[in-house]
Amino acid sequence: MLAVAFKSVPGHKRELDFSDVENDLVILGLLGLIDPPRVEAIAAVRQCQAAGIRVKMITGDHAATARAIAGQLQLGNADDVLTGHELEQMSDEELRQRVLDVDVYARVSPNHKLQLVRLLQDHGLVIAMTGDGVNDAPALKRADVGVAMGYKGTEAAKEASEMVLIDDNFVSIAHAVEEGRTVYDNLKKAILFILPTNGGEALTIIAAILFGFQQLPLTAVQILWVNMITAVTLALALAFEPSEPMVMQRQPRNPQQPMLTLLFLWRIAFVSVILLTGTFGLFLWEMELGATIEYARTVAVNTLVMFEIFYLFNSRYIIAPVLNRAGLLGNRYVLLAITLLIVFQLGFTYLAPMQALFGTAAITLAAWGIIVLVASSVLILVELEKAVIRHFATKET
Structure with a gap:
């Protein structure tokens, strides 16, 4: 006023x-002057809270002003405000107990900001700190993720930070969290796709050796072809997966948790065995029918590739079901990759130069029908496994 x-x-x-x-x-x-929070910032705070992110406000303004703005932002504990003077009267142990409950700090100094960041980190929390001034630099540097304002921020704040907001908008932080979770999810999906398919190839060769086969179901150059062509098409398509519907309703992951969890290890083993059974089984089937080794190997390679095509749909969601329109048709890059791969496989099977190079032979339409029928089993079996996991996860909660 x-x-x-x-x-x-x-x-x-x-x-x-x-x-x-x-x-x-x-x-x-x-x-009367007022600097109200942006409307989109209020929605972004709610989005962060739904994602398990607790938003705290540390300001140099008067306590009454801070309380009013915190109420408009709908922070978790907007009525309880600690001032810099009160912080100085408290011991580290007292403040360590209160820092988790208090969301609004007013009339604070740069040293207070640094102290609050340090105490929150002592609780094992991952801290993202925003700031724009030279005095914010120590706290920005100490935080796990320092976020500087790109428009009105000082150079000292920008240099001390890991991220700079070019629009100085809190909404951009929420978008960054969503994008980061999506990238991490897609990385896990790519790993969960590549390792079981490689495991299926390895188990097929190991099984042939253990059973004393003189002629392996897959040659080295054929394995090289499968790895090269599926990595360029199928695995790459998972990098373009959009965010899952509930990505911002999940709680933050434990930063100490390894990427290869027990669920991942189980899924890798489970899918590898499915691929081994189908690929090696059809190879034995063709050999029993008196097919040539080139014909049987061609059936085995195409079975392995078709397994990977069907399993790609499973990999689009780690736990959620994919047997719906969004799961089967929701990523055009996946459909494009599958189309390209089928074209490559037809060339691999029927073009004379490819047959000479990879030791393949033309197979019948009936063989293709059996291959598709057997390979589609991985889609059904993995979806059943997901349903069981969701069932027990629901019971635990």
């Missing part, structure tokens, strides 16, 4: 003292 007033003085007066404005002032009016 500002009051505006005037006072007449002699024309020769060139300097003002405090005593000159103690009386005889004529009031002109009162001005």
Whole structure:
């Protein structure tokens, strides 16, 4: 609040003292200034809270101002405000106990900001700190993720931070969290796709050796072809997966948790065995029917590739079901990759130069039908496994 007033003085007066404005002032009016939070920032705070992110406000403003803004932002504990003076009266142990509950800090100094970041980290929390001034640099540097303002932020703040917001908008932080979770999910999906398919190839060769086969179901150059062509098409398509529907309703992951969890190890073993059974089984089937080794190997390679095509749909969601329109048709890059791979496989099977290079042979339409039928089993079996996992996860919660 500002009051505006005037006072007449002699024309020769060139300097003002405090005593000159103690009386005889004529009031002109009162001005009220407000710097409310952006509407989109309020929604972004709610989005972060749904994602398990607790938003705290640390400001140099008056406690009453901080409390009012925190109420508009709908912070978790907007009524309880700690001031810098109160922080100085508390011991580290007292503050360590309260820092988890208090979400609003007012009239704080740069040292207080650094202290709060350190105490929150002592609780094992991952801290993202925003700031724009030179005095914010120590806290930005200490935080796990320092976020500087790109428009009004100082160079010192930007250099101390890991991330710079070019629009100075809190919404961008929420978008960054969503994008980061999506990238991490897609990385896990790619690993969960590549390792079981490689495991199926390895187990097929190992099984042939253990059973004493003189001629392996897959040659080295055929394995090289499968790895090269599926990595360029199928595995790459998973990098373009959109965010899962509930990605911002999940709690943050434990930063100490390894990527290869027990679920991942189980899924890798489970799918590897499915691929081994189908690929090696059809190879034995063709050999029993009197097919040539080139024909049987061609069936085995195409079975392995078709397994990977069907398993790609499973890999789009780690736990959620994919047997719906979004799961089967929701990523055009997956459909494009599958189309390209089928074209490559047809060339691999029927073009004479490819047959000479990879030792393949043309197979019948009936063989293709059996291959598709057997390979589709991985889609059904993995979806059943997901349903069982979801069932027990629901019971635990």
